[in-house]
Amino acid sequence: MSSIIKAFKANVRQYGMLIALIVIMLFFEIITQGILLKPLNITNLVLQNSYILIMAIGMLLVIVAGHIDLSVGSICAFIGSTAAVMMVQYHVNAAVTVIACLILGALIGAWQGFWVAYIKIPSFIVTLAGMLVFRGLTLVMLQGLSVGPFPKEFQMISSGFIPDFLGNGEFHLTTMLIAVLFLAAVIFFDIRARRKRIEYGFDVPPFGVFLLRNAGICAAVLFICWLLASYKGLPNVLIILFALTVIYAFITTQTVTGRRIYALGGNEKAAKLSGVKTKRLVLLTFANLGLLSALAGLVFAARLNVATPKAGTGFELDVIAACFIGGASATGGVGTVIGAIIGALVMGVMNNGMSIMGIGIDWQQAIKGMVLLLAVFFDVYNKSKN
Amino acid sequence: MSDVILSMRGITKTFPGVKALDNVNFDVRQGEIHALVGENGAGKSTLMKVLSGIYPHGDYEGQIIYQGKECRFREIADSEKAGIVIIHQELALIPFLSIAENIFLGNERHSFGVIDWGKTRAEAQKLLETVGLSESPNTLVTDIGVGKQQLVEIAKALSKEVQLLILDEPTATLNENDSDKLLKLLLRFKEQGISSILISHKLNEVERVADSITILRDGKTIETLDCTTGEINEDQIIRGMVGRDLTNRFPRRGAKIGEVILEVRDWTVRHPLHENRTVVDKANLTLRRGEVLGIAGLMGSGRTELAMSLFGQSYGRDITGQAFIRGAQADLSTVNKAIDAGLAYVTEDRKTYGLVLDEDVKNNITLVNLEEVSNSHIIDQNKEIHLANEYRGKFNIKCSNILQKTVNLSGGNQQKVVLSKWLFAGPDILILDEPTRGIDVGAKYEIYVIINKLAEEGKGVIVISSELPEILGLCDRIYVMSEGKVAGELNAAEASQEKIMRYIL
Ligand SMILES: Nc1ncnc2c1ncn2[C@@H]1O[C@H](COP(=O)(O)OP(=O)(O)OP(=O)(O)O)[C@@H](O)[C@H]1O
Ligand SMILES: [Mg+2]
Numbered sequence: 001m002s003s004i005i006k007a008f009k010a011n012v013r014q015y016g017m018l019i020a021l022i023v024i025m026l027f028f029e030i031i032t033q034g035i036l037l038k039p040l041n042i043t044n045l046v047l048q049n050s051y052i053l054i055m056a057i058g059m060l061l062v063i064v065a066g067h068i069d070l071s072v073g074s075i076c077a078f079i080g081s082t083a084a085v086m087m088v089q090y091h092v093n094a095a096v097t098v099i100a101c102l103i104l105g106a107l108i109g110a111w112q113g114f115w116v117a118y119i120k121i122p123s124f125i126v127t128l129a130g131m132l133v134f135r136g137l138t139l140v141m142l143q144g145l146s147v148g149p150f151p152k153e154f155q156m157i158s159s160g161f162i163p164d165f166l167g168n169g170e171f172h173l174t175t176m177l178i179a180v181l182f183l184a185a186v187i188f189f190d191i192r193a194r195r196k197r198i199e200y201g202f203d204v205p206p207f208g209v210f211l212l213r214n215a216g217i218c219a220a221v222l223f224i225c226w227l228l229a230s231y232k233g234l235p236n237v238l239i240i241l242f243a244l245t246v247i248y249a250f251i252t253t254q255t256v257t258g259r260r261i262y263a264l265g266g267n268e269k270a271a272k273l274s275g276v277k278t279k280r281l282v283l284l285t286f287a288n289l290g291l292l293s294a295l296a297g298l299v300f301a302a303r304l305n306v307a308t309p310k311a312g313t314g315f316e317l318d319v320i321a322a323c324f325i326g327g328a329s330a331t332g333g334v335g336t337v338i339g340a341i342i343g344a345l346v347m348g349v350m351n352n353g354m355s356i357m358g359i360g361i362d363w364q365q366a367i368k369g370m371v372l373l374l375a376v377f378f379d380v381y382n383k384s385k386n
Numbered sequence: 387m388s389d390v391i392l393s394m395r396g397i398t399k400t401f402p403g404v405k406a407l408d409n410v411n412f413d414v415r416q417g418e419i420h421a422l423v424g425e426n427g428a429g430k431s432t433l434m435k436v437l438s439g440i441y442p443h444g445d446y447e448g449q450i451i452y453q454g455k456e457c458r459f460r461e462i463a464d465s466e467k468a469g470i471v472i473i474h475q476e477l478a479l480i481p482f483l484s485i486a487e488n489i490f491l492g493n494e495r496h497s498f499g500v501i502d503w504g505k506t507r508a509e510a511q512k513l514l515e516t517v518g519l520s521e522s523p524n525t526l527v528t529d530i531g532v533g534k535q536q537l538v539e540i541a542k543a544l545s546k547e548v549q550l551l552i553l554d555e556p557t558a559t560l561n562e563n564d565s566d567k568l569l570k571l572l573l574r575f576k577e578q579g580i581s582s583i584l585i586s587h588k589l590n591e592v593e594r595v596a597d598s599i600t601i602l603r604d605g606k607t608i609e610t611l612d613c614t615t616g617e618i619n620e621d622q623i624i625r626g627m628v629g630r631d632l633t634n635r636f637p638r639r640g641a642k643i644g645e646v647i648l649e650v651r652d653w654t655v656r657h658p659l660h661e662n663r664t665v666v667d668k669a670n671l672t673l674r675r676g677e678v679l680g681i682a683g684l685m686g687s688g689r690t691e692l693a694m695s696l697f698g699q700s701y702g703r704d705i706t707g708q709a710f711i712r713g714a715q716a717d718l719s720t721v722n723k724a725i726d727a728g729l730a731y732v733t734e735d736r737k738t739y740g741l742v743l744d745e746d747v748k749n750n751i752t753l754v755n756l757e758e759v760s761n762s763h764i765i766d767q768n769k770e771i772h773l774a775n776e777y778r779g780k781f782n783i784k785c786s787n788i789l790q791k792t793v794n795l796s797g798g799n800q801q802k803v804v805l806s807k808w809l810f811a812g813p814d815i816l817i818l819d820e821p822t823r824g825i826d827v828g829a830k831y832e833i834y835v836i837i838n839k840l841a842e843e844g845k846g847v848i849v850i851s852s853e854l855p856e857i858l859g860l861c862d863r864i865y866v867m868s869e870g871k872v873a874g875e876l877n878a879a880e881a882s883q884e885k886i887m888r889y890i891l
Contacts, residue, residue: 010522200771202787256756256763263753273700273739274807275725276752333744 003104015213016378017326017342023222025348028353035356036349039231042224047158047280047303049348050237050297051076053341054316056322057248058289060340061197063323064252065285066265066332067116067123071130072293072319076312078134079105084147084307087154096156102294109290110135113283123286131316139309148306158303160236172233179225190214237299249337262283266333282348320346321368325375391581392437392550397448399432399441402654402793403786407431408605414598417579421592424602424699425627425826426798427784430585431475434552439465447518449628452550469549473539473556475797476737484522486510489542491872497891513541513782517571531686533564540571547833550627551575551582555797557591558824561684561852569595582632585856587621587798587826601626603614613805635827636859637834641841644675646713648815648846649749649854653707655688655695664882665691665702667870671844680861681850682886687712689850690734693817697731698724699888711815725754728814732804734850740804743793747776747785750792750803754811777806784833805833809840816840817848834860854883866890 027034035041055072062069079101084090108130115126149155166173190210197204204210228234252258257268263271264278272278296315301307326343328335347368354364392414396449399407405430413658414420422430426679436446438458450457452468453721459465479488486506495505510523519537521530527538536556543551553572557565565588572595586592599618601608608626611618624632649672657663666688673679679687694701696709698721700889709716709841711727711849718724724731751774759770774788781802792803801824808816818837822830837847837860851857857864864881866874868891874889 017783131617186832196768200775200790254764256760256765259749259756259765263742263749266744267738267741270742271753273697273721273731273733275722277722289505329744333742 007068008118014167016081016382017339017346019377020375021342021346021349028356030347032353033310035093036353037227039227040225041352041356043231044230045348045352046235046238046241048352049344050235050241051300052159052318052322052348053344054244054292054296054299055315056301056326056340056344057244057304057337058292059319060323060326060328060335060337061248061252062123063330064265064332064335065261065282065318067111067282067285068320069127069130069249069286069289070316070320071112071134072289072296073126073312073315074134075105075108075130075293076297076315077289077307077309078136078141078297078298079294079310080307081138081141081147081309083154083298083301084150085141089145089149092375094151097154098157098189098298101298102291105294105297106287106291108277109293110283110287112290113286116286117279117282118279133206138311142309144309145239146306146308148304150302151307155302155305156236157240158235158237158299161232161237162236164233167321172229172231174223175229175233176222178234186217187214192333197319200290212231214267240295245337245341252337257281257284261280264332318347319344321372325372326377331349343375355362389416390414391740393449393451393455394433394437395449395451395890397433397436397445397450399429399436399478400646403790406605410448410605410607412422412600412607413610414581416581418583418597419576419582419584419595420595420601422583422585422602423587423589423592423599423623423627424608426802426824427505427796427828428602428826429605430602431554431796434472434554434583434585437465438462438470438552440472440865444506458715468547469547470552471543471546471548471550472552473536473543473554475522475554475558477532477535477539479535479538481528482526484524484526485514485521485530485538485541488527488538489513489545491542493546509545510541513544513580514538516544517541518567529543531566533561533685534558536560536564536568537571538754540568545753548580551580552585553582555587555824556584557586557588559685561779562854563684565591587824587830589827592623593618593620599623603627624827632827632831635831635855637831637838639678639732639838639841641676641678641838643677644844646672647675647711648673649710650696651710653692653696653709654705655691655702656704658701658703659704665870666695669707669867669870669872671872675753675844675846676841677679677863678841678847678849678861678883680857680864681848681867682852682854682857682864682889682890683867683873687890688771689818689866689867691870692867693731693819693850696724697721697729697817700731715815725813726812729817730754730811730815732808732819733816734819734823736800740769740807741800746789746791747778747783747795747803748788751777751788751806754807758810758812773810777810781806781836782829796830798826798829801825802829802833805836809836813845813849815846815848817850820851820852821849830856854886857886868869 025036059069059072083097083101084106086097087094112126112130115121116123162174163173164174168179194204194210260271260276260281264276264281268278297312300311322344323335323340324330325346325356326335326339328340350368350371351364392412395408395414397407397410410433412433423428437450439462442460443458457468480491489510490506495502507523514521514523517537517540519534521534523815527535539707541658556568560568569591572584575582584596597614599611599613601623651670653666653669654664655666657665669692683689691701695705696718699705700721701720709718714725718727738745748770752770756765757767759773771788778788783802784799792800794804805821822833825833837849841847849857849860858881862878862885864876865872868890876885
């Protein structure tokens with residue numbers, strides 16, 4: 001037992017935010033008398049936060065590289081309005097619009113990355129400018145009006161669910177099948193990783209902890225999927241999100257480029273002298289965030305079914321907060337994709353839970369601010385203790 | 387003379403995975419210079435951090451008795467109040483503040499919160515005179531060399547009414563001249579009754595100035611030698627440090643010298659900020675396969691600048707001149723091109739240019755050559771771990787495992803990680819800038835062996851070093867740089883300290 005407690009303590013930092021997320025969820029589940037985890041609400045929660053989650057992944061790379069991007073909310077709005085004008089006013093096909101918008105987003109990101117990486121203007125300033133520029137351009141594009149509604153195919157990005165091949169219309173069996181396959185893969189890779197570590201003589205958590213963790217993951221995934229399945233199944237957005245998480249988690253932990261981004265953020269001079277093409281890499285992370293912001297902008301517009309000049313206001317703050325809550329370091333070089341996702345979920349659950357409770361937007365802001373501060377404090381405190 | 391001013395009893399300090407100090411006893415007498423020696427990672431810096439309150443009371447076990455009282459320092463300010471001042475392995479001055487401002491930082495001369503500039507300057511002036519530094523107190527710290535910065539640190543310590551001065555490898559970055567000045571200063575302090583603790587890997591200095599020597603090994607006190615009663619020689623210290631005799635300081639060489647591998651002609655580099663300052667002036671050099679080439683010279687004579695500008699123009703502007711590698715003109719305009727051309731540059735400043743401190747040993751070692759451990763861009767973790775372990779073994783890097791962050795390694799072990807990293811890049815031409823700075827005698831020998839082995843494999847090695855014995859013991863041929871120019875060239879057979887010094891001055 002004492003070894004389990006010890007292992008738990010050692011892993012508090014790693015799992016701290018996850019535990020916090022679960023505690024927060026339980027808290028709201030109780031206080032909202034079970035509304036939080038109602039199938040409909042869970043589905044809504046995913047839809048409501050998908051765009052923040054998507055951007056948090058991109059923002060994480062930028063923060064790890066040692067920069068920041070304040071313009072993501074404005075880029076969201078600008079891309080949303082561009083898509084709206086293309087589809088509604090010029091009747092461009094939805095697929096073409098999506099592709100064009102994604103490319104445009106990447107270009108916007110690259111443009112900002114260019115100023116940061118090659119002209120050496122601090123990213124805070126470049127993206128503050130970008131925040132104003134793209135908000136302004138959104139207003140110009142929409143001429144102050146709301147533009148919509150959009151074609152059905154486009155709306156499907158946000159409001160669609162994956163089709164059910166197996167079910168009877170009541171319970172979404174395909175969703176559960178996907179969940180089981182996914183868990184099988186997770187457990188397979190986890191066991192393999194553990195074997196490797198043992199083989200190389202590294203410390204591993206005791207088998208009990210390992211079992212407990214995997215059981216926990218299985219229970220959580222199955223539970224959430226079961227909830228979703230008893231409503232309409234997996235939303236399309238969730239599939240997109242899931243794919244992005246896996247891809248970016250893989251890029252950051254397993255690829256050469258990922259490794260170099262961390263090195264760049266940790267010590268730019270040393271990275272440069274080690275042959276890392278630092279400028280190009282910075283530009284790339286901004287272009288990537290531009291691309292993901294564009295995707296988020298499209299998802300957001302599709303969800304509201306209208307593009308408005310005010311869309312995406314304040315998103316940048318939620319996105320940045322998500323990364324820091326998830327353990328990223330403001331000085332660069334530290335942070336994980338999974339952490340950012342958990343951070344975004346913490347923010348999302350709190351938004352949702354407090355709204356259900358009927359807490360006004362004013363108090364919500366104040367409380368979220370405190371949570372950000374506490375989360376980072378927790379992180380710093382833990383670090384100083386080691 | 388023999389009254390004890392400081393007594394550390396049974397100090398034990400553990401970090402996750404390592405016992406850095408294990409029941410260490412350490413006594414310092416009033417008005418003595420007490421040297422603390424030991425291998426890299428023996429726990430010297432850690433012991434001093436415990437003493438100065440950087441690791442607060444409660445973070446370690448054991449007792450600190452200072453001037454007869456038990457002390458429980460909770461932060462540096464507490465120990466400074468008691469008159470204990472530490473000067474760290476890495477200097478802690480603010481570059482864009484003046485000397486005077488730095489001296490009184492945190493200890494400002496003021497009345498009601500308004501700085502009294504007259505007093506600040508006058509007192510700074512007096513302190514600078516005491517340490518023998520002839521610079522205006524208004525000079526910015528960034529504009530003076532490391533040697534002088536070290537003196538500013540000492541002046542700063544003096545301003546705090548220091549009783550016990552701790553210097554963690556103060557001479558590691560200094561040339562002989564500056565080191566000499568600093569040691570004389572310590573001897574003067576001794577006469578005034580100020581005790582000092584000196585950590586150093588330069589045993590000749592230790593032998594020269596120390597009254598007592600305490601040897602640490604693997605976190606334990608091995609012995610304390612009293613130099614006032616009997617003659618102590620270096621061999622005795624080394625035996626205590628490494629636990630065995632070290633008969634030769636420099637390994638035998640057997641490399642065959644082959645054809646020219648690198649030739650540099652009329653290499654000229656200007657200062658990155660001051661356009662009119664020429665830092666390297668028409669330097670010419672040749673390097674052959676199997677050769678270990680030394681570059682001697684003072685700090686700021688353009689050695690590092692020459693090396694870094696060759697390595698992908700990482701330093702300076704308006705670089706002109708030609709470089710030929712294996713007879714063909716080489717394009718070294720970016721770091722990547724330089725690496726592809728077979729060049730490697732091991733920096734003298736490992737924290738700024740060498741390591742990603744937040745990353746672990748493994749990631750640092752493989753950073754330059756990730757391609758080698760990856761398949762189509764995806765890192766093969768097995769291969770990587772294997773490789774990192776191999777280097778850990780080869781260089782005897784002391785760490786709990788290769789997943790330990792490099793920020794937590796001792797200075798010397800960090801240096802070994804940087805060396806590993808560049809050897810892993812598989813270069814043909816290695817430029818090693820102060821490769822043994824901060825490294826203990828045993829490990830130095832290991833590094834010399836590696837250098838020789840590289841030469842035997844037919845690589846060309848350039849060693850930049852401020853330690854003349856090292857240059858003389860290691861190199862086949864020596865260039866001496868002075869004020870940006872290559873002032874002289876000597877063969878190993880004809881070279882001596884005196885001849886080199888003549889070119890330097
Ligand atoms: N913050 C830390 N976390 C974990 N381990 C640490 C930390 N600081 C030091 N260590 C470990 O403690 C041991 C002693 O380190 P220390 O820096 O005191 O060595 P040192 O004798 O000063 O060596 P050097 O001559 O190389 O400077 C080393 O093994 C080092 O890895
Ligand atoms: Mg040390």
